[in-house]
Amino acid sequence: MFASGTEDSTQQRWEESWSAGVGREMRMTRWLSITAIVLYDFNHKNNQLQSRPVSFRLGYQITPFPGKKQKRSKKNS
Numbered sequence: 710m711f712a713s714g715t716e717d718s719t720q721q722r723w724e725e726s727w728s729a730g731v732g733r734e735m736r737m738t739r740w741l742s743i744t745a746i747v748l749y750d751f752n753h754k755n756n757q758l759q760s761r762p763v764s765f766r767l768g769y770q771i772t773p774f775p776g777k778k779q780k781r782s783k784k785n786s
Contacts, residue, residue: 724758727751732766744768 732746746766753762 724756725752726756726759728764740772740774742770742772744770 728748728750730746730748732744734742734744736742744767746768748764748766750756750759750762750764753760
């Protein structure tokens with residue numbers, strides 16, 4: 710759902726977006742992965758804010774370095 714309106718306007722309008730798509734996650738390095746998604750909006754004809762039927766999204770995730778591994782302590786039962 711998207712909201713429309715300007716900062717001066719007191720009106721807001723919400724429009725529904727029914728999307729489906731496919732995506733892929735690609736690991737670039739040990740600490741960086743990129744996600745690419747292609748979506749199709751089934752409600753694009755009725756949507757005045759975003760009337761494009763196909764959209765592309767690109768995202769990234771940074772994972773911190775794990776550092777030194779800690780030894781697990783064994784508990785006696």
